[in-house]
Amino acid sequence: MNQDIIKQTAALLKIKVTQVENVLSLLEEGATVPFIARYRKEKTGGLNEDQIREISQVYEYSVNLLKRKEDVIRLIDEKGMMTAQLKADIMKAEKLSEVEDYYRPYKEKKKTRATMAKAKGLEPLAQAIMKLPRHGDLKLLATPYLNEEVPTIEDALAGASDIIAEDIADSAKYRQRAKEEILNYGKIVTKVKKNAKDEKHTYEKYYDYSESVKRIANHRVLAINRAEKEKVISVSFDYDESFILGYILRGLMGNKQTIADEFIRNATLDAYKRLIAPSIEREIRSDLTEKAEDASLQVFSVNLEHLLMQPPMKGQVVLGLDPAFRTGCKLAVMDPTGKFLAKDKVFITIPKKSYAEDEKKLLQLITRYHVSLIAIGNGTASRESEAFVAKLIKNHHLDVKYVIVSEAGASVYSASPLAKEEFPDFQVEERSAVSIGRRLQDPLAELVKIEPKAISVGQYQHDMNQKKLGEQLDFVVEKVVNQVGVNINTASPSLLQYVSGLSKTTAKNIVAYREEHGAFTSREEIMQVSKLGPKSYEQSVGFLRIINGHNIFDETSIHPDNYQDAAKLLDYIGLTKAELGTKKMAEALADFNIQKACEDLALDHYLVEDLVSAFISPQRTPRDDYAAPVLKSNVLTIEDLKPGMKLQGTVRNVVDFGAFVDIGLHEDGLVHISKMSKKRIKHPLDVVAVGDVVDVWVLDADVKKQRVSLTMVEM
Template structure:
């Protein structure tokens, strides 16, 4: 397969563009770096196309590697024909390669392998040929063998049926057709294990939807409901089309002796071997597509959050609201430096509103605070009411904004926050984060694991590796689009810059602290481990 040509065709780009992008990726360049600094090589491919290209490149290379492994395995068994080699080489998906490999894959002990060990394969072949003229049990009686534990003609016949059933199940063409019929005409059905129980899944207690029309969010909801043992989910299949299709393929002669046996075998093969496997594949495929769609939405949400315009030049009071433990406050100057921290108790159970207002008025007067950044967590509404009343009582103009505090608690207890504010407790760090989120959302939010920012539903049900990679890519894109101030950027911000690792980011900050501000970019070459290539 010409991977470059296939990717170019799928993405609607020129082959030389795909070739240049693949070469740059193979050289170890990141997507943001290629998108921003290698436009002349790729013909100005944007980061979205480059990420799609990278995903397809990974998939197609895995596909080619799988084909090589499968061909080598079948060849080793001495069963590789030119026709089979051609089918494998032309396969477009991993599922089709697996279907073709199934009959040759080393098997665990199944009913069919046990029957073969008992010497019943010749009987299975005789039945499959459909040319027998003697009664079936009379033919099966020839294979009775006490030594091999085949005691009766009925046992011999059952063993032969198991062998034929597995052979039908292993036929790649049958599986492809059955999968196609199931996807086109099958339905996802869910019922409640306890219809009387109240839960968030009540709309799925009697749910029925065609597979072809399943929305991603419904797939994820059903998966979670099933995992929580509230729902029973199954795939309803068009058996009235599948069984006749298999009969037409398997029963090729009008033989009254073998027809009833083969009809029973077809039904057993489908219900016991093919249907469960196809159902697993389809549900896995639906989940994968739903996760891909959800991760894209999470990425868009995260990008909007990170790319919020900063509010510069203001002294901000960060307010982390709470009830019992009090509201944590942090005053932060326009550069992000913390000037003061304290705790007030205007909310229940203490309700020390007047005392809190006195503290707030002193802070506003002392530091010339012009903006209050209030977290939207527990006690936010009660805190907002206190702020509204306070602003009516003071002569200076102060505004307030409610900010999303998702991930603040994770950050405040992190190693990074401990390094940044070793003398602060988690409440003080959280209040500082509230203030800084307004001053520079991107610089503050990159300190938090993207998964902890709370960018969408079901994010904890996702493939966590894929989610981390996608959200990490979004952060990287945002940082590289905006750029950073070399003289103020933190380690966590610098490490998202193309070509800068965590170690180099730490070295840049260490150099800056030791030698003062960078006067020019060329000074970066003096930083330890930052060589000409990264520069």
């Protein structure tokens, strides 16, 4: 490990050097991020998963940056052109793009106008001109360079100009100054294209638009990119080119008088217009996009984490309803464990004389299987289905509630090999009905079956770097799964594969072992699973729960490595394993002096804190802190809304400019960032998250456009 980079990483992330060293050492030893975050707190100083991953990423980038710096210095040195100042400049560079700027003049080039001019022997002419002669004539200066390949004076001077232009364009100093000028003082400008196709006027805002490059919001960068990609608008930059040209000319000529004054000015203009500006503008667009994507990715990550953390609806028999018009609504009933019980189909969203047969089918399913909750997908025909269900509940005085459930990714899952394996004889829509019902019963267990980027809880995810998106969202899923923990006797391979230390193969092997030998009764038994070695066992076992097994510690997040410490702490408290999770335990630990216990038992502070938490609530998970879905029994229409009306809703999505809240209408209402708080806030995530149940007031309800504006500031 590079100590200088470790120190830089620690300084950048505002943490201790020892924390960085310990995290990197643990990662090198094969420890996973969740394992380090949960079971090596004493070494990391209690760093969380995101901080641990950031250490790894920052260190890796810095190592690659240093390697590239060393390569560039070596390559330039091999040409005999390295200077002390150039080496110092390269070593000070903080980005790979800066290193490449310094290397540009020394890089072997492909065929360019300048390389062709050099091949014709015109480089000495260019050098002679750049000595800024005060007397003489440029034409006479060029005459000695005429030959078969350079037949005229004009050809010679044109070639020399090309060489000078490329030299100017290769200068890191000029490129960086131009970039700074555009970033600090330039504007990004968009214009609608002739014959542009934007039937819904999605990008109308950008038909004639400009904004400071320095201040443009990330979501607008992504919107502009998409509009440009769809050939609706053109994008350019507006800035003071004359200032940049003046800076370059001062650098080339200072205040000297020369017979080549106009010639050099023209070469500089060519260098800027043809070579520097297009390259720099592409670079700035790329930097803006990368910054916007990273910000959008962060929003997506937080949204996904909150969605996955939604608490399960325990002990409920659920009827999943996948809405549709012409093809009918598919129904699927699941018992409280998610086991499929029955399926059917009703046509409740299309106009017809009688719905008696459909009512009969629904009532039979509800009464026969004691359905207590109906999960209605929020896709096409959702609100028509909701209206029918609400009326059915009211007319028949049913003790049943319903919930509108996000269908995001349900169709992706339903057509996947995994869904076909689970339900080979089902139609796609029938599998979707099962998924909708199960994601209400246990969102995490069901949503892990879907590719994370198919779960639409972000902005512009399809426009992002898909590799980076996939890696980040997989990390979020892994993080949540391990924070929550997994019941090894009920979990699917889809869920188990995200457990720290497990793979798709070992996840399948756990299920195969379970099917052959019955339920696991102890964590020790997990070691019998095929291809699950000692390292995998160490990394995974603390996140695998065994409910009602031989040892109550196996139900908790306590790692087997700490069972002896846990027993020692129980003796210290004067209680037994049998009293875990009881009122007596909670009372005994209400005013417990953790610091004294650490000293008396020679145990780490983080470990004792975690043990105490597990003793009080053995099966507690972070999901217990999240709001449960809003259960409903009646329907709301946009015509019912009046300005000032107070409603309760569930946050479905958070984006840079606000949050979309499900208040029971076909389309979610928008709370703009300016309407989230009386105080100024930097980002909607500072106030709300996906899954939050919030009070909102109606600002405006546009019946024609089916749009609702909401506020979270009491009216």
